[in-house]
Every structure is written in C-alpha cells, then in structure tokens.
Amino acid sequence: MPTIDPATTTLEQLCTAKEIVVSTGSGGVGKTTTAAAIGAAAAINLGVKVLVLTVDPARRLASALGLERFGNVETRVPDAAFAELGVEPEGEMWVAMLDTKQSWDDLIRLHAPDVETREAILENPLYQNITGRFIGSHDYVAMERLFEIHNSGEYDLIVVDTPPTRNAIDFLDAPERMAEFFSSPLLRWLITPYRSRVFSLAAKPFYSVADRILGSQFLKDIAEFFMLFQTMYDGFVERAEAVTALLGGPQTTFVVVSTLETAPSRETEFFLRVLAERNYHVGALVLNKVLPRVLLDVDGTKSARKLTHQSSDIASGLAEQLDPPGNDAGRLAVVLEEMGRNFLNYQTVARREAEQQSEISLAPDLVLRVPYFDEDIHSVRGLLDLGERIWR
C-alpha cells in the first residue's frame, strides 16, 4: 500500500506544528473571521489552549463571538457557547482584543526606569495623542503584545489577526521602525536646547524657525517626550529585535487571506512576495467568497445563451409541462431570460476570478477556497462551519 505523502500540508498539520499563526491580508477580505475560525477549529480538534488575538479597532471579533467588549484582557470563550451547538471542544478557546492605549500604557510601565519618568510620559500631551488619537501605533503594539503573550507560555497556539493597515506589510516593519526611531540622531538634535543652555550657533536658525512655526510650548512638549522616551531606549530596541525574530522564527507561520477581486489579489501577490523575500513561512492562502465552479460550466453557457435568445419559444413549449401546468407563458419567458442572463453575468465574474487565482504566483501549497456563505459569519456556529471546511 502506498503511504500518504506527509508533505501535503493541512491547517490541522500547521496548527499542530506551529505556535503562532498570523492571519493577514488587505481590508475586508475576512481575515478576522478566518483567524477566529482557525482558532475555534484548533481548540475543538487539537485539545490545546488557543488564543485568538485580534487587533482590529473595529472590534469585529467581539460581535462574531457574542462576547461584548472583552478588551485587552484574555477571556475564555465559555464551553457553553460550543455546547449549545452540540460541540465539546478538546481544548480551550481564548480571545483577546487589542486596546492600543492600554497596551501602550502597559509598555511604558514595563520600560520606564522609575516612577517619575513613567508618570511624566503618561501625562505628556504628545504621548497621549500618539497612543490615543493617532493611527499607526496599532501596528507596533500589536506585535509587541503578541511577543508578550507568546513569551508568557500561557498558550499552545496563538492565532493573531493583523491590523487593517494601509499596506499589509506595515505591521511587519513596525518593530524595526520603532527601533530605528529611537536610534535616530535627530532625536538628540531635537532635544539638545532643552537639555543644556549651550547649543551650537549653527542650530540657532533652525530653532528660531521651528519656534515660529510650532510655537515654543509644542517644541518643549516634543522635546520632553523624546527625552523621557530615550530613557527607555534599550528596552524598546531590544524588544523590537526580539519581535522581528519571533515573526521570522520556525514557530511562526503566516496565513494570507484574500478574495479574488482585483485589488485584494494584487495586494496578496505583493504580500506573498515580501514574505518570501524575508524568508517568512507562509503556511496557507485562504481565498474567501469565491464563486462556485459550476459557473464555469461550458454546457451552462450554451443553455444560458439559448435562454437569453429564445426565451419566448422555450416558454411556450414548457408552460404546460410544469406542475401545476397552465403557467403564463409571458411570465415564464421573463423568468427564463432572467435565468440565462444571470448565469452569464455570474460566469463573467467567476471567469475573472479564476484567472485572478491563476495569476497569483508564489502561492503556498495549501490554497483553501471558501465559498460565499448565504450569511455573513457572525456566530460561533458560522465560525465552526468555516473552521471545519478548511481544517483538513
């Protein structure tokens, strides 16, 4: 008897061998749902402790799991949620959502050398803006928190959903950017006049212009912020390097999620290339919302064309053969013509998508096609259905 080739990957295999699964892709392709479904399937089938970490500020996973605002704290999905559906998980499913502000505060608490520095940073208006109101800081804390949780040794598997960045690779660069930022010589330049009264003559015009534009209070806030932050420099840089190493390590795999629409496909192609260049492990490509292959049926095309061209003739022949008979031939003709046109319409899209899929080079061995579901997945039931479909 021939043996089964173990090189053929499945999600089950991936989730057994890896500790971190990063679900990534462009916005709106279903990566949060996919991450949650993988997490649920792993918890049910593997008998391990799984955490789904979502970093989406829109808080989609909360509603998908029926858990209201579980926030930064890791929360266990109650077994009752599965039991209702007649499922008894072998393992445990935990979920956490990233609260950016809270995570930043935690980071400061971790890295600040003393209480005074900590309080000064937490109260600095610039800091409050960076963490609260402004975008972009999600990326960094998301990766940071992933590291933290992984390091805690609390979970067998962490499925992490990536932030909806403008560009799917932003979050990959986030730790490095943060390290670069703190090593910049500009930081020193900027805070010099606030550190000592003596500063070079050459710098004077710069400060007078900066002062004119920004106002001295703002400059002072900036300088203070960076001076305080510099005290944490080593901690941050070290951490950033560790996070980068973790993403590229053998315990991590990426699951790229996409649809077959043009823009997401293109971004997927680009993202797969970047991941390959950096030697990251791509375990699977999940294609969501794909149309069924029956739409590519050649006979279907012929039949549909007949319907669009000869609906009246066909209707008059069919009217008496239906149950009950005696249909209005005019109405029947309308229905038939609509059916024909509908098939051809969807076929156009299905063909375009098939071509789109064929153009994704660099796809991993495991490509999972997930059909359009009648309803959006927003229940544990839906997650389980999706999980089962892609698991083996």
Add this chain to the structure above:
Amino acid sequence: MSHPHSADLLDRRLLFVTGKGGVGKTSVASALGVLASKRGKRTLVCEADAKGNLADFYGVGPLGFEGHQVRRGLTAMTMNTEESLKEYLSLQLKVPLLARIGPLARTFDFLANAAPGVKEILTVGKLTWEVREDNYDLVVVDASASGHVVGQLGSPVAINDLVSVGVIRSQTEWMIDMLTDPAITGVVVVTAPEEMPVSETLELLDRLDFETEIDVAAVIVNRVLPELFSHTEYEVFEQLRAEPGSSALNEAIGDGSQAVLQAAELATSLRRGRLPHLTRLREELPSGMPLLYLPLLFHRSHGVRVTHRVADALGEELGF
C-alpha cells in the same frame, strides 16, 4: 427641503470618501471624479493612502504628488506627505530654502513618522488648501478606511489642541473652518450590503457625529445585487427547479440547465442574505441622510471602462 444634508453632493467643494476596507472606496471616489468632470467641474481626485490603486481605475501610469490630467477637467494625484511638507514650507511659510532642506525638514519628516497625526494633517492641509486657493471646483479624496478616517479628519483639531501658538495654529484654524462647513466639506461613506460593512458604517456615522463637527454628505451602498425575480416569478422558478419542470427544462435547453438553475439559486440566496443588512442600514441611518445605491455590475475586467460605468450608475442615482 432645507435640511443641511440636502445640499447636492457634487456642489460641495471637498468630499472625503471612506468606508470599510474592500467595499469599493476607490471605485466610488474615482467614479465621482469622472461624473463631476463630465458635468463641467474642475475636479481633483486624490488617493490619500498612496496604495497606487487609483491609477488603475483611470487606466493611467503611476500617479504622483504632481497632479496628472486623466481626462478633460479631471486631475488625479496620490498623496505624498514629504512633498506636501515641502510645498507647505515654501508656499505658505516662506521658509528659506536653507531651513527647508536642512534639519528642519528632516525633523518634520522624523516627527511625521513618530506622531502619525503629522502625516494626516499634511494630507488634509494640502487638500483644504487646493480648495481654498480655488484651484478646483471639487476635490474628491479617496480617504483612509473607516477605522482611521476619524483620526485623519480630526487631525487639525488634534494639532490645534497641542499647539497653542505659532503659525501652525493659525493654519489649523482655517482648515477646521473649512472642514466643519457643510457647504464645503462632506464625508461620503461607502458600504456594502453585508453585516460587517453595515455595522462599521453605523459605527462610523456615530463617531463622526460625536468626535467631529464634519458633515456626512451621503452613504453609498455599493454592489447591490439586482433583484432577480419578483415574488410571482420566484414561484415560477420553484416550479422549474422541481420535477417535472427540471427535466422539461433540461430537455429544452440541454445539460447546462442544472448549472443555470444553480446560478439562479445562488443569486437569489445571495440577495436574500444581504437584504436584512440593507434594511438595517435604512432603518438605523439618521433621518434625512441621503442613501444612494450602486448595483453590482458584473464587469469583465477592472479599469477605466468600469469606472465610467460606475460613474454613469452614480449619475443616474443622483438624478442627472
């Protein structure tokens, strides 16, 4: 009606098009540009996140910070905050070249990476400035996705809070004035008839209402599936699907009949699944909020041809 929302969409001067990722934001923004330019407005369409998709929608090569004319009356560009800063420093502040290329510019660049609000304000600043200078009748912004757009639109206020004096302060003040004038600025929220996009739309409308003073010009539901059958027609379809109809149909049109029936089933169930979300959107939308629908077009390809078709559909919806 004298409701503030009744102002014609294209009569505003600055439209920020946003929505959840994947709903077709860029498609709608590019189509709005085509429609406005066809109606004689000098129009600028700006892609704020520099993803490079906008160029595809106009079938042109890569777009840059310098506006590129894509058709008569229509200019397209992508935002580049570094360029925007240079322009700002030289045009508005008359900062000497030396300071521009020296540490000041580098510091700004550095700051822009550190405090992303700086990038947002350079984006918003450039666009409000184009309107203020009357360089265009209409500026359409393919803005950040709904998770980020409040931060983008709120950046002048945020900076204003941080900076209490100085030139920047007076700059943010006129920006805020323009942004909060509903006759000038409006947000267009693009959505899709699916659960998450609808939820995110309602959430965004709430946030815009609570956190900003910026008016929402319209909500556009994209890719609405056409109704395949009326109620009575659906009954006929059921007969065709069941025996003996199914066999008779197979006899009449050949072996592809199953595929055709399945496609019709797919279309009706997809539409049926989306209907509750449309209803919810309609019901929970603030009263008086214009709601526009764009049908799914089943297009062959993507690109300028589709953009024009979307523009036509949009024009029809606006009653042109």
